Amino acid sequence: MTMSETTESNLPTVLAIDDSELIHRLLRARLHNERVQLHTAISSREGLEIARSLKPDVILLDLDMPEMDGFKVIERLKEDPTTQDIAVIFVSASNDMANRVRGLDLGAVDFIAKPFDVVELKARLRSALRVQHLIKILAQKAQIDGASGLWNRTYFDQRLAAEISEANRYNKPLSLTIIDLDGFKSTNDQFGHLFGDLVIERFSNILNSGRTSDVACRYGGEEFSVILPQTTATEAREVAERWRNQLANTTWHDHSGLMLTASFGVCDLECLDFPRTPAKLVAAADQAMYNAKKCGRNRVDVFSPTLIRK
Amino acid sequence: MTNNQADYQHFKLHSSAANDLEIRDLIELFVREMPGRIKFANDAFMRGDRLRLQFWAHQLKGSAGGYGFAQITIEATKLENTIIRNESADCVFVALRRVLDLCERATIE
Ligand SMILES: [Mg+2]
Numbered sequence: 093m094t095m096s097e098t099t100e101s102n103l104p105t106v107l108a109i110d111d112s113e114l115i116h117r118l119l120r121a122r123l124h125n126e127r128v129q130l131h132t133a134i135s136s137r138e139g140l141e142i143a144r145s146l147k148p149d150v151i152l153l154d155l156d157m158p159e160m161d162g163f164k165v166i167e168r169l170k171e172d173p174t175t176q177d178i179a180v181i182f183v184s185a186s187n188d189m190a191n192r193v194r195g196l197d198l199g200a201v202d203f204i205a206k207p208f209d210v211v212e213l214k215a216r217l218r219s220a221l222r223v224q225h226l227i228k229i230l231a232q233k234a235q236i237d238g239a240s241g242l243w244n245r246t247y248f249d250q251r252l253a254a255e256i257s258e259a260n261r262y263n264k265p266l267s268l269t270i271i272d273l274d275g276f277k278s279t280n281d282q283f284g285h286l287f288g289d290l291v292i293e294r295f296s297n298i299l300n301s302g303r304t305s306d307v308a309c310r311y312g313g314e315e316f317s318v319i320l321p322q323t324t325a326t327e328a329r330e331v332a333e334r335w336r337n338q339l340a341n342t343t344w345h346d347h348s349g350l351m352l353t354a355s356f357g358v359c360d361l362e363c364l365d366f367p368r369t370p371a372k373l374v375a376a377a378d379q380a381m382y383n384a385k386k387c388g389r390n391r392v393d394v395f396s397p398t399l400i401r402k
Numbered sequence: 403m404t405n406n407q408a409d410y411q412h413f414k415l416h417s418s419a420a421n422d423l424e425i426r427d428l429i430e431l432f433v434r435e436m437p438g439r440i441k442f443a444n445d446a447f448m449r450g451d452r453l454r455l456q457f458w459a460h461q462l463k464g465s466a467g468g469y470g471f472a473q474i475t476i477e478a479t480k481l482e483n484t485i486i487r488n489e490s491a492d493c494v495f496v497a498l499r500r501v502l503d504l505c506e507r508a509t510i511e
Contacts, residue, residue: 111461112461112464112465113463114461114464114465114469115464115468117428117431118425118428118465118468118469121424121425121428122424122425124424125424125502150466156460156464158457175483184464185460185463185464185479204469205474206463206464206465207463207464207466207467207468207472208468210424258419272440
């Protein structure tokens with residue numbers, strides 16, 4: 093991929109749904125120098141299809157179209173979870189107050205009168221794109237744990253379910269590692285909560301500095317979980333060993349000689365009986381982690397079905 | 403050039419966006435396509451197809467202004483309204499003639 097292609101694909105996308113080719117042409121020329129990728133649809137039906145596959149940031153929606161008018165289109169967009177968050181700007185030649193109000197009530201963010209003024213068009217579009225950008229950042233922030241910078245539990249639950257269904261469908265390996273810091277409560281009591289926060293932060297950095305495909309999450313207080321797509325238990329064990337070593341060899345400023353460790357439980361999807369669910373995978377990795385605790389801590393244990401009977 | 407042609411030049415309707423480089427080529431295309439557009443409207447009127455004529459007027463109303471022909475947008479709006487109000491064929495004809503007169507005079511030169 094060339095540099096310009098990379099940049100292009102990062103541009104916000106705008107979809108214009110309008111039954112007039114004259115309008116498509118104008119929009120293409122007017123938005124040519126704006127930092128957006130413009131797509132056009134000549135009918136409501138085509139527009140809905142493209143909206144579902146492209147998931148644009150903003151839709152410029154014509155109100156008057158044959159077959160299905162803009163009001164019906166926005167209703168469909170708002171009904172569908174994959175398209176409901178797209179910002180819709182109505183563009184209409186019928187400059188009627190009742191229509192404007194109805195459009196906004198149906199969830200449109202703005203209304204532009206046709207024939208549009210170029211400066212107004214660009215300003216309203218930029219404003220909608222700015223808001224969309226902020227919404228995206230907020231949505232992402234809500235899934236990140238503040239103290240560790242890792243994904244939070246809510247995100248973990250969603251992501252694990254998605255990864256498992258993908259692995260099941262394409263018969264790909266998938267591993268989960270659950271980690272618990274050893275003796276974290278006494279570390280907190282002995283050195284204070286500020287130091288405890290530092291430990292969480294350092295260990296999070298270790299988990300996050302690994303392979304980009306791994307999904308590291310803060311599972312709870314001193315518990316962490318890492319989803320390792322396309323990874324068998326044997327490979328996941330090696331990865332976990334590296335993390336275990338890194339933590340055990342970390343030197344702690346102001347507390348020289350202090351060694352902090354963690355216990356790791358690994359399980360891959362293969363070990364589970366059908367149906368293979370997120371709950372079963374978490375329970376199995378947890379079981380392996382408790383086994384590591386029981387066997388002396390600072391170690392990596394891999395789940396095997398015999399563990400349950402022990 | 404005959405006197406008639408010279409008079410006609412005087413009545414040409416110029417796009418207010420003719421110097422806008424972003425859309426100059428598009429205005430040229432818009433003007434070049436005018437004969438087809440005019441024929442479409444005449445045919446629809448002759449056949450008494452008010453829906454098609456209303457659709458045509460609506461499209462022109464929404465776009466002509468964007469190409470720098472604000473007057474066409476104004477007259478197309480009036481034509482659309484006469485059809486929406488279900489006025490007589492004579493009224494529609496007069497309104498249509500006003501739009502077509504402007505369309506015929508539209509130029510980029
Ligand atoms: Mg339309």
